[in-house]
Amino acid sequence: RKLRNFMLGLSLVGPGLFLVPQAQAAGDRALGEYLSTTCVSCHRPDGQSAEGIPSIIGWPSDQFVAVLKAYRDKTREHQIMNSLTSSLSDADMDALAEYFGSLSRK
Numbered sequence: 001r002k003l004r005n006f007m008l009g010l011s012l013v014g015p016g017l018f019l020v021p022q023a024q025a026a027g028d029r030a031l032g033e034y035l036s037t038t039c040v041s042c043h044r045p046d047g048q049s050a051e052g053i054p055s056i057i058g059w060p061s062d063q064f065v066a067v068l069k070a071y072r073d074k075t076r077e078h079q080i081m082n083s084l085t086s087s088l089s090d091a092d093m094d095a096l097a098e099y100f101g102s103l104s105r106k
Helices: 002-008 029-039 061-072 079-085 090-102
Strands: 010-013 018-021
Touching: 029 090, 061 079, 061 090
Parallel strands: none
Antiparallel strands: 010 018
């Protein structure tokens, strides 16, 4: 029972990279910043494209979330993105959209 309650309170993000409390609100910028560490290992946080990897900052939230959901649902194929989004909750995606949407290109 303790394990069940513990697991209900956590969300696994990425391929085992982080455990995040579910108590965070959807669209929580601080949570999005925390979760972004996985994203910025490929997507540059300054808004510049690098080696064909697109910028993900400044997108409208609805578009950002729609793309993440398409990767999670595998209606949009990319092996790495499909894997990384497979464990993201809708609240995690909203938080990432809030964080990356708040950034501006340098």
